[in-house]
Amino acid sequence: MISSSLIPCGQFKTTYGADTTIFLTPASRYWCMAGILLAAAAPLVLSNYLMALLIQIGFYGIAALGLNILVGCTGQISLGHAAFFGFGAFASAWLNNTFGIPVLLAIPLAGVMTTLLGLLFGIPAGRLKGLYLAIATFASQFILEDFFARANWFTGGSSGAMANPISLFGYEVGGDKGFFYVVLVFVVIMYGLGTNLLRSRDGRAFVAVRDHYLSAEVMGINLTKYRILSFGISSFYAGVGGALYGHYLGYVSAEGFTILLSIQFLGMIIIGGMGSVMGTLMGTTFMVLLPEATEAAVSTVKHFTGDIPALTSALAYIKEASIGLAIVLFLIFEPDGLVHRWRLIKSYWKLYPFSY
Numbered sequence: 001m002i003s004s005s006l007i008p009c010g011q012f013k014t015t016y017g018a019d020t021t022i023f024l025t026p027a028s029r030y031w032c033m034a035g036i037l038l039a040a041a042a043p044l045v046l047s048n049y050l051m052a053l054l055i056q057i058g059f060y061g062i063a064a065l066g067l068n069i070l071v072g073c074t075g076q077i078s079l080g081h082a083a084f085f086g087f088g089a090f091a092s093a094w095l096n097n098t099f100g101i102p103v104l105l106a107i108p109l110a111g112v113m114t115t116l117l118g119l120l121f122g123i124p125a126g127r128l129k130g131l132y133l134a135i136a137t138f139a140s141q142f143i144l145e146d147f148f149a150r151a152n153w154f155t156g157g158s159s160g161a162m163a164n165p166i167s168l169f170g171y172e173v174g175g176d177k178g179f180f181y182v183v184l185v186f187v188v189i190m191y192g193l194g195t196n197l198l199r200s201r202d203g204r205a206f207v208a209v210r211d212h213y214l215s216a217e218v219m220g221i222n223l224t225k226y227r228i229l230s231f232g233i234s235s236f237y238a239g240v241g242g243a244l245y246g247h248y249l250g251y252v253s254a255e256g257f258t259i260l261l262s263i264q265f266l267g268m269i270i271i272g273g274m275g276s277v278m279g280t281l282m283g284t285t286f287m288v289l290l291p292e293a294t295e296a297a298v299s300t301v302k303h304f305t306g307d308i309p310a311l312t313s314a315l316a317y318i319k320e321a322s323i324g325l326a327i328v329l330f331l332i333f334e335p336d337g338l339v340h341r342w343r344l345i346k347s348y349w350k351l352y353p354f355s356y
Contacts (some may be wrong), residue, residue, distance in 0.1 A: 118235020
């Protein structure tokens with residue numbers, strides 16, 4: 001059987017700390033550093049359109065990682081992640097507009113505010129599980145949507161709220177290329193924190209709660225504490241991602257945080273791989289690029305057949321249907337997500353020409 005943890009000869013661990021290191025081999029560390037440097041050079045060669053897609057992958061990826069910590073690592077369920085994502089966007093705009101807090105400081109503070117909200121909504125997680133917990137989080141989605149529409153002092157009500165651009169040392173970070181570097185820094189920090197969290201005592205407790213809650217309780221793990229804590233951490237990631245989203249668009253409206261976005265977040269972690277940090281980024285990339293690929297496919301069909309009005313008018317529905325179809329197909333044929341396929345490809349090249 002092909003293992004996902006193949007390590008080259010000569011790479012062995014002699015301490016517990018070395019065994020729990022982030023990078024299994026020096027090569028994987030260098031590849032990660034090369035990837036960050038390559039991303040940093042992307043604004044030099046890519047167009048504004050492609051930069052906009054990368055920025056979307058950035059702030060959606062941060063929020064999706066929070067959901068993966070909750071669902072993939074702790075075994076909880078949340079159908080209201082988009083509402084926490086929206087709360088972070090409104091909170092950052094509110095802190096900046098009302099108190100004059102700089103945007104770069106308002107973004108993490110918005111994450112803290114969203115964490116407190118997540119801990120509040122996470123209290124039922126201490127007693128509920130499965131379908132009952134799913135319904136409770138589903139209710140939180142609609143409670144927060146109603147709050148967004150009524151709390152004029154916080155969200156601007158139906159008019160929405162303006163989100164100022166980011167200023168750094170008196171200079172406004174304008175344009176997609178400038179904002180990309182801000183998102184890239186947040187992605188590196190948040191994914192680094194998420195990776196280290198899963199290596200820590202709390203991270204292992206999350207996994208123990210997911211794998212077998214009764215055994216975890218017998219070992220002395222406080223189930224209520226870690227279930228609520230996972231909701232708080234998940235909300236922090238959603239808040240930071242939502243704040244970046246709001247300041248990128250420059251305007252925050254309650255209409256953008258519906259249940260459909262919550263389902264898309266779930267799709268990102270299902271397609272990427274439950275419980276995987278790298279898989280979260282892969283799944284987010286897939287979900288952001290899927291509508292673009294669908295639109296390109298429709299354009300190709302129209303190129304050969306001529307304009308079809310029915311096809312053009314149904315493009316928005318085709319995009320939504322393609323997202324649902326992708327989630328269903330992954331659940332049936334690749335339930336471990338893209339990260340599992342990536343591990344199989346790496347194992348193939350390591351073992352070639354042997355199959356196992």
